[in-house]
Amino acid sequence: MSNESLANLLKEERRFEPPADLAAAANVTAEAYEQAKADRLGFWAEQARQLTWATEPTQTLDWSNPPFAKWFADGKLNVAYNCVDRHVEAGNGDRVAIHFEGEPGDTRAITYAELQREISKAANALTELGVQAGDRVAIYLPMIPEAVFAMLACARIGAPHSLVFGGFSADALATRIEDADARVIITSDGGYRRGKPSALKPAVDEALTRPGTENVRNVLVVRRTGEDTAWTDGRDVWWHELVDRQSDQHTPEAFDAEHPLFILYTSGTTGKPKGILHTTGGYLTQVAYTHRAVFDLKPETDVYWCTADVGWVTGHSYIVYGPLANGATEVIYEGTPDTPHQGRWWEIVQKYGVTLLYTAPTAIRACMKWGDDIPAKFDLSSLRILGSVGEPINPEAWIWYRKHIGGDRTPVVDTWWQTETGAIMISPLPGVTATKPGSAQIPLPGISATVVDDEAKEVPNGGGGYLVLTEPWPSMLRTIWGDDQRYLDTYWSRFENRYFAGDGAKKDDDGDIWLLGRVDDVMLVSGHNISTTEVESALVSHPKVAEAAVVGATDPQTTQAIVAFVIVRGNVDSEEEGLVDELRAHVAKHLGPIAKPKRILPVAELPKTRSGKIMRRLLRDVAENRALGDVTTLTDSSVMDLIQTRLPGAA
Numbered sequence: 001m002s003n004e005s006l007a008n009l010l011k012e013e014r015r016f017e018p019p020a021d022l023a024a025a026a027n028v029t030a031e032a033y034e035q036a037k038a039d040r041l042g043f044w045a046e047q048a049r050q051l052t053w054a055t056e057p058t059q060t061l062d063w064s065n066p067p068f069a070k071w072f073a074d075g076k077l078n079v080a081y082n083c084v085d086r087h088v089e090a091g092n093g094d095r096v097a098i099h100f101e102g103e104p105g106d107t108r109a110i111t112y113a114e115l116q117r118e119i120s121k122a123a124n125a126l127t128e129l130g131v132q133a134g135d136r137v138a139i140y141l142p143m144i145p146e147a148v149f150a151m152l153a154c155a156r157i158g159a160p161h162s163l164v165f166g167g168f169s170a171d172a173l174a175t176r177i178e179d180a181d182a183r184v185i186i187t188s189d190g191g192y193r194r195g196k197p198s199a200l201k202p203a204v205d206e207a208l209t210r211p212g213t214e215n216v217r218n219v220l221v222v223r224r225t226g227e228d229t230a231w232t233d234g235r236d237v238w239w240h241e242l243v244d245r246q247s248d249q250h251t252p253e254a255f256d257a258e259h260p261l262f263i264l265y266t267s268g269t270t271g272k273p274k275g276i277l278h279t280t281g282g283y284l285t286q287v288a289y290t291h292r293a294v295f296d297l298k299p300e301t302d303v304y305w306c307t308a309d310v311g312w313v314t315g316h317s318y319i320v321y322g323p324l325a326n327g328a329t330e331v332i333y334e335g336t337p338d339t340p341h342q343g344r345w346w347e348i349v350q351k352y353g354v355t356l357l358y359t360a361p362t363a364i365r366a367c368m369k370w371g372d373d374i375p376a377k378f379d380l381s382s383l384r385i386l387g388s389v390g391e392p393i394n395p396e397a398w399i400w401y402r403k404h405i406g407g408d409r410t411p412v413v414d415t416w417w418q419t420e421t422g423a424i425m426i427s428p429l430p431g432v433t434a435t436k437p438g439s440a441q442i443p444l445p446g447i448s449a450t451v452v453d454d455e456a457k458e459v460p461n462g463g464g465g466y467l468v469l470t471e472p473w474p475s476m477l478r479t480i481w482g483d484d485q486r487y488l489d490t491y492w493s494r495f496e497n498r499y500f501a502g503d504g505a506k507k508d509d510d511g512d513i514w515l516l517g518r519v520d521d522v523m524l525v526s527g528h529n530i531s532t533t534e535v536e537s538a539l540v541s542h543p544k545v546a547e548a549a550v551v552g553a554t555d556p557q558t559t560q561a562i563v564a565f566v567i568v569r570g571n572v573d574s575e576e577e578g579l580v581d582e583l584r585a586h587v588a589k590h591l592g593p594i595a596k597p598k599r600i601l602p603v604a605e606l607p608k609t610r611s612g613k614i615m616r617r618l619l620r621d622v623a624e625n626r627a628l629g630d631v632t633t634l635t636d637s638s639v640m641d642l643i644q645t646r647l648p649g650a651a
């Protein structure tokens with residue numbers, strides 16, 4: 001990628017000031033940036049003191065063996081104690097921690113006192129199964145309260161967990177069990193998806209027939225659907241039989257701040273999945289701080305809802321560890337947004353009076369496609385802050401989110417981070433920042449990030465290149481599980497002393513950061529580097545388009561030619577005459593003729609990973625008339641057949 005790469009094509013001029021009342025009462029003000037700038041480590045030490053330590057740390061950062069960081073290394077604490085017991089001890093045992101909403105409509109309100117009893121019983125049960133501090137436990141569960149109990153029970157006894165998303169196959173599960181050398185698996189008979197029970201346990205049974213999984217001694221099974229389940233005597237144990245008979249008292253043990261908390265595998269588009277390792281003290285410090293700062297959490301009055309699955313890092317950091325460390329009341333929903341109807345999410349917001357909502361651009365664009373009239377049927381006036389995470393949010397989707405969900409009133413915080421960073425790194429602060437649709441804007445207090453060119457030189461305002469993190473941060477990954485060399489090669493070899501995030505980015509004239517997608521997704525067209533994200537945003541800014549995916553296909557004249565796949569909005573006919581020309585002209589007007597797609601193909605669906613990221617690699621295969629690569633991480637592989645039939649001349 002050249003220096004004039006990722007040219008500043010898209011101009012977004014809209015600005016939204018923080019609401020005055022929010023700014024006046026915000027948890028974090030502009031002063032935090034000053035304070036952290038003056039003394040970065042002192043700032044993080046102060047955030048660490050918000051946790052309850054069994055032994056207070058006297059050290060902050062140990063960077064004597066870079067890039068292997070230690071934070072608060074001489075401190076000791078128990079994560080589960082911090083997320084649960086201390087709130088009960090402070091007199092908040094009756095506060096609801098979790099409002100659970102099952103897909104079929106069953107509900108359960110779990111207070112902090114109840115949560116303490118549940119995780120104590122689960123911790124005692126794991127101990128009875130022989131799980132000791134340091135042993136790995138795999139968790140393969142739907143979005144039910146037991147997923148949270150299981151994670152916190154592991155944390156309580158110092159057994160690192162490895163969650164595997166319930167949508168993953170037996171193969172993916174087996175690879176992860178083997179890599180982490182898990183001893184126990186916690187799963188369920190199944191969960192509810194799209195109105196039906198969907199089994200999980202068969203995938204565990206199949207995974208455990210694969211070589212490399214022999215060390216699994218027990219499978220602990222939650223009964224959720226009540227469907228018939230195959231059983232291996234001596235190995236399989238029902239949760240309700242083992243856990244329910246345990247004592248609800250358990251004394252948490254304090255562990256070193258650098259004790260492993262969890263391993264989480266990044267889906268990764270190529271190669272073997274990477275087991276990202278997170279530890280205890282620094283991780284909890286940063287997830288708790290960022291949750292308080294970015295969502296301005298007021299634990300007595302807010303109702304927070306993060307729609308992610310606990311199987312992703314967003315679920316770890318912003319459903320489990322951050323919100324519970326802060327004593328939040330939160331919603332957990334088991335199912336899909338359109339079951340039994342496309343207004344289900346908004347019905348949940350209305351029902352629980354959700355004030356803080358955190359979701360992903362892919363979900364926002366799906367709602368745009370379903371139509372404005374659906375959220376309009378519900379009372380969403382309780383909402384006060386909206387968050388976005390997972391990929392760049394197109395300015396039009398940002399505006400739609402603010403207008404149709406946030407009543408044109410709520411700040412939208414676009415939060416950039418990764419499984420590897422553990423916590424939010426770049427984001428506006430809702431009571432401080434004048435927001436810009438489509439930009440994550442500025443590193444949080446205590447975080448150092450910038451954009452560099454090929455030669456590792458920081459680009460001036462207006463320039464583009466690669467996003468790097470220039471100083472270690474408390475919740476950073478400590479390594480790739482079992483593979484220090486891969487940790488060095490993947491993140492620390494591209495630029496000296498800088499963490500390479502793998503994302504393209506630019507700085508605008510104010511120095512604000514715009515994320516442009518994975519570096520692999522940048523196109524080279526007639527000598528110009530053009531970001532897929534920017535062309536997609538230009539397409540989505542057309543009123544007839546709900547979603548777009550853009551790829552560069554090899555082209556004899558221009559090196560790469562831009563090919564766009566678009567989903568039209570609910571009220572538009574995708575066969576409409578002149579639609580394609582209209583969209584091409586629209587992109588040319590917004591970004592310039594160089595960015596005009598050579599081909600635009602209206603499609604019904606786009607190929608997405610289970611975490612909602614568009615798999616451009618597969619679309620490139622289609623655009624270049626190649627056999628499709630690996631489709632196993634797709635949510636629905638039949639979408640590719642549909643797309644291929646749309647392409648004239650395609651195989």
Ligand code: WT7
Nearest residue numbers: 314389390391392414415416417418419503515
């Ligand atoms: C990649 C990390 C972080 C939790 C969920 C994803 C992309 C994430 C944003 C954002 C632009 C974003 C990046 C990043 N990404 N948030 N606000 N703006 N891009 O975690 O699966 O580890 O993916 O997601 O490309 O590198 P992940």
